[in-house]
Amino acid sequence: MKKIAVYGKGGIGKSTIVSNLSAALAKRGLRVMQIGCDPKADSTLSLRHGEPLPTVLETVRQKKDAFALEEITCLGYGGVICAEAGGPVPGLGCAGRGIITALEKLETRGAYEIFRPDVVFYDVLGDVVCGGFSMPMRRGYAEEVLIVTSGENMSIYAAANIAMAIENFKGRGYAKLGGLILNRRNVKDEETKVRTLCGDLHTSIIGMIDRSDLVTEAETMKKTVVEAFPDSEMAAAFGELADTVVFRQRTADKA
Amino acid sequence: MRQTAGLISTYSSDEFGICSALYELGGMVVMHDASGCNSTYTTHDEPRWYDMDSMIYISAISEMEAIMGDDEKLIRDLTETALEMKPKFVAVVGAPIPYMIGTDLSAIAAVTEQATGIPCMGFAANGMNYYTKGVSMALEAIVRRFCTGPALRTENLSVNILGATPLDFSLNGSVDSIKDWIRENHMELNACLSMGCTLEDIAGAGNAHVNLVVSYGGLAAARYLKEQYGIPYVAGVPFGERFPVMLAGMLKEAAASGQDLVSYQAVGKNQTPPVPDAPYIGSDSDEGQKNIRYDGEYSGQERRNCQLTGKAQEQKNDSQNKRNVHPQRDKVRISIIGESVFSASLAAAIELDRGISARVLCPLDTEDQLLRECDLRTPEEDDLMEHLLETEIAVGDPMYRVLCRDGQRFYSLPHEAFSGRIYDPVNPNLINRKLEVLSC
Numbered sequence: 001m002k003k004i005a006v007y008g009k010g011g012i013g014k015s016t017i018v019s020n021l022s023a024a025l026a027k028r029g030l031r032v033m034q035i036g037c038d039p040k041a042d043s044t045l046s047l048r049h050g051e052p053l054p055t056v057l058e059t060v061r062q063k064k065d066a067f068a069l070e071e072i073t074c075l076g077y078g079g080v081i082c083a084e085a086g087g088p089v090p091g092l093g094c095a096g097r098g099i100i101t102a103l104e105k106l107e108t109r110g111a112y113e114i115f116r117p118d119v120v121f122y123d124v125l126g127d128v129v130c131g132g133f134s135m136p137m138r139r140g141y142a143e144e145v146l147i148v149t150s151g152e153n154m155s156i157y158a159a160a161n162i163a164m165a166i167e168n169f170k171g172r173g174y175a176k177l178g179g180l181i182l183n184r185r186n187v188k189d190e191e192t193k194v195r196t197l198c199g200d201l202h203t204s205i206i207g208m209i210d211r212s213d214l215v216t217e218a219e220t221m222k223k224t225v226v227e228a229f230p231d232s233e234m235a236a237a238f239g240e241l242a243d244t245v246v247f248r249q250r251t252a253d254k255a
Numbered sequence: 256m257r258q259t260a261g262l263i264s265t266y267s268s269d270e271f272g273i274c275s276a277l278y279e280l281g282g283m284v285v286m287h288d289a290s291g292c293n294s295t296y297t298t299h300d301e302p303r304w305y306d307m308d309s310m311i312y313i314s315a316i317s318e319m320e321a322i323m324g325d326d327e328k329l330i331r332d333l334t335e336t337a338l339e340m341k342p343k344f345v346a347v348v349g350a351p352i353p354y355m356i357g358t359d360l361s362a363i364a365a366v367t368e369q370a371t372g373i374p375c376m377g378f379a380a381n382g383m384n385y386y387t388k389g390v391s392m393a394l395e396a397i398v399r400r401f402c403t404g405p406a407l408r409t410e411n412l413s414v415n416i417l418g419a420t421p422l423d424f425s426l427n428g429s430v431d432s433i434k435d436w437i438r439e440n441h442m443e444l445n446a447c448l449s450m451g452c453t454l455e456d457i458a459g460a461g462n463a464h465v466n467l468v469v470s471y472g473g474l475a476a477a478r479y480l481k482e483q484y485g486i487p488y489v490a491g492v493p494f495g496e497r498f499p500v501m502l503a504g505m506l507k508e509a510a511a512s513g514q515d516l517v518s519y520q521a522v523g524k525n526q527t528p529p530v531p532d533a534p535y536i537g538s539d540s541d542e543g544q545k546n547i548r549y550d551g552e553y554s555g556q557e558r559r560n561c562q563l564t565g566k567a568q569e570q571k572n573d574s575q576n577k578r579n580v581h582p583q584r585d586k587v588r589i590s591i592i593g594e595s596v597f598s599a600s601l602a603a604a605i606e607l608d609r610g611i612s613a614r615v616l617c618p619l620d621t622e623d624q625l626l627r628e629c630d631l632r633t634p635e636e637d638d639l640m641e642h643l644l645e646t647e648i649a650v651g652d653p654m655y656r657v658l659c660r661d662g663q664r665f666y667s668l669p670h671e672a673f674s675g676r677i678y679d680p681v682n683p684n685l686i687n688r689k690l691e692v693l694s695c
Contacts, residue, residue: 100357131324131357138359171369172362 001112002246003120005136005175008148009158010126013183015043016215016224017148017238018123022047023226024235024242025119026078033117034080035106037136038125039087039095047076050222055086056102069109077227081115095125096132103135119246127158128165137166137175144178146206146245149197151182151190156197163201179206181241186211206248207241210234260636264654266619267422267672269380271296272389272472273348274311275420277397278303280454283310283342287329287360288350288382290315299675300386302426310342321352326363333367333375343454344400345375346393354381374400386422386672387594387620390472394418394448398460398476406461406484412510413443415463415480417488418473419450422672423594425682432686433469436493439687440503448476465489465510467502470596471621481515490596490625491518492686495604498522499687502600517624519603587629589613590643592651593670595621599630601650601668601685608690613650616642653678 008014015036022032036043041055056072063071076082085102087095103122112120122136136142145166149159159180166177182194182205191208198204218228225234267275270286274296277284286296290313297304297311314329329347337345345367347360360377368375376396380389394417414437419430430450437444445463446456466477466488477488487509493499502518509516588611591598595617602613615630616639626632633639640658643649649659652670659665669678 094355096357097355131359134359135357139362139365169362171366172359173365174362 001117001120003122003142003144004178004245005122005124005142005145006148006181007124007128007145007162008126008181008183009155012148012150012155012158013209013215014148015123016046016219017181017183017209017241018121019044019046020224020226020235020238021242021245022080022119022121023077023224024239025246026080027226027239028242030118030246031116032078032080033111033115033120034076034082034123035103035120035136036082036084036123037099037102037133038085038123039090039098040125041084041086043123044076044080044082044084046219046222046224046227047080048074048082049077053082053084055084056105057086057088057098060101060105069106069111069114072106072109073111073115077224081111081117083111094132096130096135099124099132100135103141107140128162134165134169134174137169139173142175145175146178146181148181148183149194150185151187151193152185155185156193159197160201163203177201177203178245179204181206182208184208184211206244207237209237209241258635262657263636263639264652264673267296267300267386268382269384269386269389269392270348270350270382271300271672272386272391272420272422273346273378273380273393274389275301275386275422276390276393276449276472277346278309278311278420279307279449279452280397280457281343282346282454283312283337283340283344284346284348285312285314285333285336286348286350287314287316287353287358289313289317289352300422300671302421302671302676302679310340312336316352321356324356324358326358330363330366330370333363334370337367337371337373337375342373345371345373346378346396347375348378349380349382351382354379354383376400385619387471390418390420390422390470391475391620394473395475395479397454397457398448398479401454401458402460402480402483404458404461407459408462408464409443411441411443412465412507413445413463414506415445415460415466415486416447416473417466417468417476417480418470418596419447420470420472421450423470423472423597423670424450425669425671425679427679427682428684429686432684432688433467433493436499436503436687437467440506442503442506448473461486465506467491467506468596470594471619471625473596474622474625477515485513487513487515489516489518491603492597492600494601494685494687495608495690496688497607498600498604501607519599520627522603522606587612587614588646589648589650590616590646591668592616592618592633592639592649592655593668594619594672595625595630599625599627602627602630604685604690614646 006014006018022034025032034044053074059067059072073081073083085099087098122142124136128134137145147159147162149155212234214225214229214232214234218225221228226238229235274284347364349360364375364377378392424430434444446452446460461484466486468474468477468488468490469492480486489505489509491502493502505516505518591602598615602615605613616633618633648664650666650668652673653667654674656665669682
């Protein structure tokens with residue numbers, strides 16, 4: 001089981017990329033679980049075609065511990081197991097603490113043992129702004145963190161901040177930085193800027209996704225690009241990135 | 256009003272359960288919380304505090320340390336103090352503040368262990384759970400960490416006691432009486448987790464033939480020892496005169512068969528004659544007596560009643576909505592409020608010795624298998640008041656008396672985890688003796 005946490009600045013396209021990776025890996029026959037770690041609970045929307053899914057935290061709030069795993073998960077496109085942590089009412093409570101509780105509940109409900117996924121993606125809200133948002137990178141959760149960034153300055157700052165958190169935690173046995181995914185916004189010197197960041201962080205760009213209207217079109221259809229436009233170049237790009245994300249380590253191990 | 260204790264006290268929290276379970280083991284226990292809050296543990300809930308040294312500390316986290324997530328200060332303090340005090344282990348215990356800011360105490364423990372070379376454990380307590388959960392976490396963690404070597408079984412049957420803390424058993428000699436009772440029944444005491452016990456004893460816990468689980472707090476450790484060493488467990492506390500005989504038989508049976516048993520499930524099903532002499536509790540009425548039979552051994556049916564199988568557990572779960580309708584306990588006259596294993600054992604002892612049906616009202620963490628069909632989980636004050644109306648007699652901590660109706664008979668059984676040390680001098684030892692010492 002490979003567990004990967006995906007971080008990056010809010011609005012940079014994490015959920016779109018992760019959902020397409022999940023869909024692409026499902027098409028390759030892998031069992032994938034995608035866990036949205038964002039109070040908005042919209043990470044898996046395109047995998048489940050907009051169908052509602054009760055969030056973990058809302059279910060816990062209503063039913064305490066009297067609920068089954070099936071009530072907080074559903075099967076989306078290609079059999080991808082979808083779960084959404086959810087969170088407090090906007091402006092109230094503690095979203096970070098909510099992420100911790102949600103992930104603990106999924107674990108104690110046996111999500112990993114029952115579904116036995118080959119790949120688990122934690123799609124984490126924005127930056128590592130507090131203790132709760134580091135939960136997906138803690139021991140027992142993801143082994144690897146991928147950061148999605150564009151060449152925009154704010155996105156690069158966020159990526160650097162996330163990498164700093166990973167560095168701070170290196171004595172704790174947390175997840176390691178697995179690389180950056182460049183989600184192009186077509187800003188000036190975009191690739192150069194991100195490569196410079198990679199140099200600073202001693203990491204590399206593991207994949208690049210071009211800007212495309214197909215992403216917006218697919219979102220309107222409440223589907224991933226992989227599902228809506230399977231023969232498109234974008235779908236191929238996501239497929240290639242999926243192979244890199246999941247198989248590169250295994251290839252390296254074999255080598 | 257739901258989720259409110261307007262009339263009664265509240266139970267000790269999970270941090271205190273951890274402190275109590277680890278108190279005698281030579282470790283350094285650090286509650287990661289603001290200074291002041293947790294001193295109630297030492298001043299109210301720890302009867303050993305003035306007579307026995309133990310390294311119990313509070314990190315005194317400040318507002319800014321919490322806001323800024325300054326784990327480094329805690330790690331520094333833990334490291335310096337541990338190197339100076341040289342404890343056998345370090346336990347970092349959570350509290351509401353670290354819980355809310357998501358402090359990773361296990362990771363902090365790992366970093367501290369790397370720096371000091373001393374075994375460190377992090378406990379995700381939050382002050383919002385009962386002490387029972389804390390005892391459970393602590394005992395499970397300590398056996399997982401230190402009881403790892405091969406088992407060296409003796410020829411004589413040896414027993415671990417799991418789940419003994421003053422929070423449930425006070426310092427009134429009850430735990431010593433359980434140890435004596437084990438020896439009187441020609442068994443050896445291996446380790447007692449964790450009163451009168453060392454870390455070295457715990458390291459050898461895998462040598463026992465059978466575990467005696469005396470509270471819910473001992474169950475998780477028992478499961479680990481079953482999984483790791485194949486040691487079966489029997490849940491029960493040897494209260495009264497006849498129940499201890501049955502319980503001793505079950506320990507031997509479990510050691511021979513490897514089957515886990517909840518001893519008191521066997522009482523009150525294939526029913527037995529009562530002890531004829533003076534009732535210490537209840538009226539002289541013979542109601543219920545026809546349902547009681549005991550002949551020093553428990554029958555095959557009784558054995559089946561107390562075995563824990565997956566199917567039995569499912570049936571028990573199914574019966575959750577049918578509680579209070581046990582065919583042979585249709586006249587329950589006594590309600591015992593308290594911890595599940597403790598109270599259900601006492602209920603069984605009363606049924607066997609006195610022929611009066613008793614049930615448990617359990618406000619604390621437990622599992623269905625540790626309660627009998629007639630027992631109830633009553634986490635709310637309102638539930639307790641309602642159910643107390645249904646029986647003639649109530650038994651529990653004196654602070655529960657206020658929930659009884661006018662004229663209802665109430666027998667005091669002080670519970671350290673509920674009323675602290677207020678009632679220490681009158682807290683009776685009911686182990687392996689005639690049940691005549693409960694006071695009105």
